[in-house]
Amino acid sequence: MSLAVLMVTSCTSGEAATEPKNDTSEQTSSAKPAPPKKPVKLTITPGDKAADVVPGGPVTIAAIDGKVTQATLVNDDGEPVAGRLSPDGTTWQTTEPLGFGRTYTATATGQGTDGKPATVTSVFSTATPRVKADVAMNPLDGQTVGVGQPLAFYFDVNIENKAAVEQAIQISATPHTEGAFYWFDDSEVHWRPKEYWAAGTKITINAAIYGKDFGNGVFGNDSRLANITVGDAIVATADGATHQMTVTVNGEVARTIPISMGKPAHETPVGTYVVMSEHSNYTMDSSTYGVPVDSSAGYRTTVAVASRMSNSGIFYHSAPWSVGDQGHRNVSHGCINMTTENARWLQDISQKGDVITVQNSGGPVLEPWDGLSVWQVPWDEWKAGGKR
Incomplete structure (x- = not known):
C-alpha cells in the first residue's frame, strides 16, 4: 500500500513541474517593434542653380522614406515637360528631352511615412551648343542588307569625345552578335560584327545622340532609329x-x-x-x-x-x-x-x-x-x- 501511494505521488509531482508559465514579459519581448515614422526626403537631379545641364539626360525626382505625390517640370515659357511616376511612387522621370539653352523649374511634393508632406524646387539651365552635330546613317530603317554590311555613321562635324558617341549609339541584334566601333577619321565611325552577320538577323540601331555632349561645345542634334534585316548570305x-x-x-x-x-x-x-x-x-x-x-x-x-x-x-x-x-x-x-x-x-x-x-x-x-x-x-x- 505504501508503495502505491509513493508511485502516484511521484507522477503527480512530475506533471506539476512541466506546467507552462504565464510569462507575459517573455512574450512581449519577442514581438517586432513597428518601424519609426520618418519625414520624406526629396531630391531633384539636376539640382537647384545647376548650369549647362546636358539636354539629352533625364530629370529625376526621387523620394526616400516616402513617396512622390506630385511632380511638375516647366520651361521658361511655362510649357510643361512630360514625365512618368514609377509604379512604387518613389521616382518621377522625364519622358521627353529638354531643349537647348533653356531654364527649367522642377517642383516636387511628397509624403513621408510620418504622413507629413514636403515640397522641394530646383531651377536649372541647359547648355547652349557651339555646334549641333547631325548624323547620316547607312543602312536606313526598313532596309534588307547582306551579311557583310557594316553600320556606318557620318557626322557633319568632327567629334572630340568619341566615347560619348559610342555610348549614345546603341546596337542590338537578334541573335546576339559581337561587334565593335571603328573610327576612320574624326567624323566617320562604323560598327561591324566580329564575323559576317548570320542570315535572318534582326538589327536595331538607336542613335540617341540628341542633347549628348560630344566635347568642344559640340552636342548631338536629331536622334535616328532604324530596324534592319539581314537577308540571305x-x-x-x-x-x-x-x-x-x-x-x-x-x-x-x-x-x-x-x-x-x-x-x-x-x-x-x-x-x-x-x-x-x-x-x-x-x-x-x-x-x-x-x-x-x-x-x-x-x-x-x-x-x-x-x-x-x-x-x-x-x-x-x-x-x-x-x-x-x-x-x-x-x-x-x-x-x-x-x-x-x-x-x-x-x-x-x-x-x-x-x-x-x-x-x-x-x-x-x-x-x-x-x-x-x-x-x-x-x-x-x-x-x-x-x-x-
Whole structure:
C-alpha cells in the first residue's frame, strides 16, 4: 500500500513541474517593434542653380522614406515637360528631352511615412551648343542588307569625345552578335560584327545622340532609329587566275560566272568588298576617278546592270563587249565584267551588303576606307577602335 501511494505521488509531482508559465514579459519581448515614422526626403537631379545641364539626360525626382505625390517640370515659357511616376511612387522621370539653352523649374511634393508632406524646387539651365552635330546613317530603317554590311555613321562635324558617341549609339541584334566601333577619321565611325552577320538577323540601331555632349561645345542634334534585316548570305569569290566568280547562297554554290577583271596597269585591287549600291542603265565614266573621258584611257559607257563595290570606281557590271574575254583574260579598267544575263541574275538575288572577295588579280591591296571595305581590317585591330 505504501508503495502505491509513493508511485502516484511521484507522477503527480512530475506533471506539476512541466506546467507552462504565464510569462507575459517573455512574450512581449519577442514581438517586432513597428518601424519609426520618418519625414520624406526629396531630391531633384539636376539640382537647384545647376548650369549647362546636358539636354539629352533625364530629370529625376526621387523620394526616400516616402513617396512622390506630385511632380511638375516647366520651361521658361511655362510649357510643361512630360514625365512618368514609377509604379512604387518613389521616382518621377522625364519622358521627353529638354531643349537647348533653356531654364527649367522642377517642383516636387511628397509624403513621408510620418504622413507629413514636403515640397522641394530646383531651377536649372541647359547648355547652349557651339555646334549641333547631325548624323547620316547607312543602312536606313526598313532596309534588307547582306551579311557583310557594316553600320556606318557620318557626322557633319568632327567629334572630340568619341566615347560619348559610342555610348549614345546603341546596337542590338537578334541573335546576339559581337561587334565593335571603328573610327576612320574624326567624323566617320562604323560598327561591324566580329564575323559576317548570320542570315535572318534582326538589327536595331538607336542613335540617341540628341542633347549628348560630344566635347568642344559640340552636342548631338536629331536622334535616328532604324530596324534592319539581314537577308540571305550571298558571298562571291572572284579569281583573277581562273577568271571565274563563284557565288554561294547560304553556303551552297549557286553559280560559277565567267569574268574579266582589270588588265595590266588597271589591276583590280585584292581584298574583300561590300556591295554599296545597285543600278540599272548606269553610265560608267572614267572622269569620276580622275581619268578624262577624252584621254587614251578614258571612257563613258552606259551599262544595263551595275553594282558599286568601292568609292574608287570598282563595280561588277554587264559588259557585252568583253564576252569573248570573260573566263579567259583580264581586259577591264578594274571592274568585274560579266554577261548581262549573269550580272542581272546576281543583282536580282542579292542586295547591298553582300560580300565579294577578289583574289589573284595582281592588283594592290584594297584600302579599308575605300567604300565599305571594313573586312580588310583584322578583328583585333578593329576592336581597338581606329582613330579614336
